[in-house]
Amino acid sequence: MKTTRIPNPRHLLAPLLAAFVALAPAVPARGAANFYVRGAGYGHGVGMSQYGAYGYALHGEDYRFILAHYYTGTSLGSVDPSRTVTVLLATGGAAFSGASRAGDKKLDPATTYEVHALANGQLSLGAHSGRLAGHFDAPLKVTGPGPLTVPRLGPYRGSLEFLPDGSGRVETINAVGLDDYVRGVVAAEMPSGWSMQALEAQAVAARTYAITTDSGGSAYNQYADTRSQVYDGVRAETPRSDAAVAATRGQVVTYGGDPAVTYFFSSSGGHTENNENAFLGSTPEPWLRGVPDPYDAAGANPDHRWRVELTAGRAASKLGRLVEGTFVGISAIVHGVSPRIITADVVGSAGSRTVTGPELEQRLGLISTWATFTTITTVAGAPGSGAGAEGGGGGAVVAEKTMLASLVGALLAHAAASPNLAGTVFPAARGARIAVQRRQNGSWRTIVHARLAGGGGYAVHLTRRGVYRIVYEGLDGPAVTF
Numbered sequence: 001m002k003t004t005r006i007p008n009p010r011h012l013l014a015p016l017l018a019a020f021v022a023l024a025p026a027v028p029a030r031g032a033a034n035f036y037v038r039g040a041g042y043g044h045g046v047g048m049s050q051y052g053a054y055g056y057a058l059h060g061e062d063y064r065f066i067l068a069h070y071y072t073g074t075s076l077g078s079v080d081p082s083r084t085v086t087v088l089l090a091t092g093g094a095a096f097s098g099a100s101r102a103g104d105k106k107l108d109p110a111t112t113y114e115v116h117a118l119a120n121g122q123l124s125l126g127a128h129s130g131r132l133a134g135h136f137d138a139p140l141k142v143t144g145p146g147p148l149t150v151p152r153l154g155p156y157r158g159s160l161e162f163l164p165d166g167s168g169r170v171e172t173i174n175a176v177g178l179d180d181y182v183r184g185v186v187a188a189e190m191p192s193g194w195s196m197q198a199l200e201a202q203a204v205a206a207r208t209y210a211i212t213t214d215s216g217g218s219a220y221n222q223y224a225d226t227r228s229q230v231y232d233g234v235r236a237e238t239p240r241s242d243a244a245v246a247a248t249r250g251q252v253v254t255y256g257g258d259p260a261v262t263y264f265f266s267s268s269g270g271h272t273e274n275n276e277n278a279f280l281g282s283t284p285e286p287w288l289r290g291v292p293d294p295y296d297a298a299g300a301n302p303d304h305r306w307r308v309e310l311t312a313g314r315a316a317s318k319l320g321r322l323v324e325g326t327f328v329g330i331s332a333i334v335h336g337v338s339p340r341i342i343t344a345d346v347v348g349s350a351g352s353r354t355v356t357g358p359e360l361e362q363r364l365g366l367i368s369t370w371a372t373f374t375t376i377t378t379v380a381g382a383p384g385s386g387a388g389a390e391g392g393g394g395g396a397v398v399a400e401k402t403m404l405a406s407l408v409g410a411l412l413a414h415a416a417a418s419p420n421l422a423g424t425v426f427p428a429a430r431g432a433r434i435a436v437q438r439r440q441n442g443s444w445r446t447i448v449h450a451r452l453a454g455g456g457g458y459a460v461h462l463t464r465r466g467v468y469r470i471v472y473e474g475l476d477g478p479a480v481t482f
Contacts, residue, residue, distance in 0.1 A: 031421075032378060032478035035329070037364065039371040040269025041296070042303035044278045045340055046288055047263035048205050050190050050198070051417035052272075054333045055295020063457070066201040066263075067253055070272065072289045074253045074260055076204070081179035081250040082402030085210050085233055086161070086220040089153060094162055094170035095128070099142040105134055109144055112151070115172075117164035139163045139173075139219065147234050155185075156233035157396060163219055174233070175221050179245055180205045181222075181231065187241035189264075190232040194299070194335025201242035208252040208262040229264075255287045267303040268293040268339070269370045278369070280356055290337035303367060307308065310364075312375055318363050329375035329426035330360070340369040347426070369403035378423040380480035420482055421460040425472045432472065436460055438477065439467035446471075452464035 041049075041479030048070040056066050068074060094115040096229055099107045102125055112128040123140045125133040128257065140162040147155035150172060158176030165171050177186075185206040186192075186199060213229060214221050222228040247416065252259045263275070275288035297304040310318075316327035326349040333354065334342040357369035421436065432452045437444040452458055462468065469475040 019086065028355070029224070032480060033327075034376050034476065034478050035310045035312045035315040035327075036364060036475050037310075038374070039306050039366060039368050040267075040304060040339070041368040041370050042267040043265025043368065044263070045265060045268055045273035045290075045336075045338060045368065045370070046275045046278045047076070047265065047272065048201065049266070049268035049272060049293050049296055050202065050300045051267045051298055052293040052296040053201045054190075054194050054198040055293075055298030057197035057201075058298055059199065059295060060119050063197050063200035063204060063248065066197065067204055069261060069291060070264075071253050071255070071260060071287045074255045074287050074290065076251050077257070077259065078250045079178070079207075079211060079252050079259070081207075082177045083211070084158075085178055085181040085222060087174045087176065087222045087224050088171060088215070088217065088220045088230075089150060089156070089224050090172045091165055094171050094172045095151050095173075096142060096160055097151075097306050098146060099144040099160070101147055101191050102133065102140060102142045103136055106141070107133065112348075113142075115140065115162045115170050117168055117170050121164060123162055123164060123170065129408065141175075154233055154235040161219070171219065176225075178207060178210060179249060181210060182245050183242055184208075184231045184233045184236045185229055186236075186244055187238045188232040188236040190369070192238040192240045193411055196240065196244060196247075199241055199290045200248050202264070203241075203244045203248045204251050204253060205262040205264050207248070207250075208259055209264070211252065212259050212261045234458070254288075260287050261285070267301055267368075268296045269304060269368065270296050271338035273336045273338045273340050277342055278358075280286040280342070280358065306367070308364070308366065312377070312459040315364070315375075318365070319346055322346040322353045322355055322363070324348035324353060326364075327375075328424075331374035331427045332372065338370060339372075341371060344373075345463060374422070374428070374472070374475055375426045376470065376475060376477035377426075378421065378468075378470060378477045380421055380468060380482040415443065420462050421458075421468055421470075421480070423458060423470070423477070425452055425456040425458070425470075425477075428452055428472065430454045430456075432456075434458060435471040436462075437463075437469050439469075439470060444469070 032220045053066045095112055097112040098109050100109050101107060114126055114128060116124045118124055122135045123138055124135050141159055143159045147157050148160050149155045156174045157180040158174055161175055182203055184201050190202045209229055215223055224231045253262050254260060270293055271290060272289045272293055276282050276284045301325040312327050318321045323346060328347040330344050330346055331340045332344045336342055343354055343356055344360060345352045346355055361369050430452060434450055435446045436447050436448045450458055450460055465482060467479050467481045469479045
């Protein structure tokens with residue numbers, strides 16, 4: 001959404017930076033910009049972190065403690081473990097085997113049957129060989145002496161139901177007892193080799209989620225994928241995950257005596273989030289409060305900390321209409337109870353736009369809204385005649401009393417003394433340290449350290465031709481040659 005605000009001094013950086021870069025061709029110059037995202041965690045951040053639960057289990061906590069930690073103020077209750085859950089497995093062509101009955105008609109369990117939608121709203125059922133078994137009103141329910149197999153998906157407990165979707169395709173739905181459903185979820189959502197206490201916490205969370213959420217479809221409660229929770233039927237079952245389901249038979253998480261929605265996700269990065277900060281516009285729920293998650297790095301969690309690097313041009317392309325003018329960078333404005341972003345500014349040379357954390361995540365292809373952003377821009381000119389960073393004089397950094405003055409000073413200094421390595425780090429604090437490095441014999445060598453001016457600007461005199469870059473907080477600026 002486009003916003004109008006009282007001018008903020010940090011936003012003055014954009015047009016001044018554009019002017020600074022515009023002076024570069026007079027030197028002549030070559031410039032580039034790197035864009036970094038440093039983040040933590042994987043998923044929406046609400047409820048139970050699976051890696052965090054594993055970490056607590058490794059530290060001796062049982063599933064009751066784990067669930068009470070992630071779902072604030074909750075207790076455990078129980079429900080009928082045989083109650084029915086309906087899951088949409090597929091939409092399109094439909095087929096099955098293992099069934100002994102379709103409605104009131106007997107079938108051969110060894111035969112593969114196909115289901116087709118008819119124009120009159122009925123369904124036709126025929127053997128794969130082409131033999132017609134009959135026409136049936138929808139929904140068509142099929143049962144068998146054991147699990148029923150859906151081609152390309154595998155076997156499923158319970159029964160299968162088939163419905164026309166109104167556009168010539170057929171919906172394949174699995175109607176299955178609650179705990180049999182959970183058997184098909186636990187090891188699809190969490191590695192079965194993890195601690196039994198973590199698997200038991202996952203079993204209770206999955207069971208509770210199944211009975212407290214609804215996909216909105218009139219014929220089914222759940223999807224078989226991450227739109228609900230991953231359900232792979234019999235092929236997901238393992239002895240360990242089955243044991244976790246059996247050990248927690250029928251148990252669910254409750255708040256105030258009622259089952260509570262138990263969101264869960266992969267990795268928290270070290271702290272979970274309030275539901276209203278992750279699902280913007282949702283009503284705050286007292287059991288879905290952000291909590292510290294000290295063991296999220298357990299099991300060499302690859303997503304506890306992560307980093308993405310793009311060129312500034314590629315980042316601008318992903319951000320699209322959010323960039324006004326030339327892309328400068330992204331600055332977080334509002335955080336949740338964890339460092340996850342609620343809103344941020346996408347800053348361009350012609351202005352800025354405010355965007356939500358979830359939209360940033362989607363546009364940039366991130367795995368979490370816990371993210372910080374850094375743009376490092378470097379412009380290189382011709383060798384200068386001023387104090388040389390390699391001549392004992394150190395790095396010359398523009399230093400004025402205010403950000404605006406410092407950037408104006410940078411422009412004047414550029415024109416008068418032609419600094420040959422200049423640019424910005426955005427966002428960055430005045431006085432932050434950078435290292436200037438030169439490529440030498442196949443490796444990078446730091447030749448001088450300098451500090452950023454207001455607005456993250458820097459301008460350094462160098463005396464030797466070569467390939468240079470700056471390094472800020474472990475992030476490499478683009479390599480430039482003059």
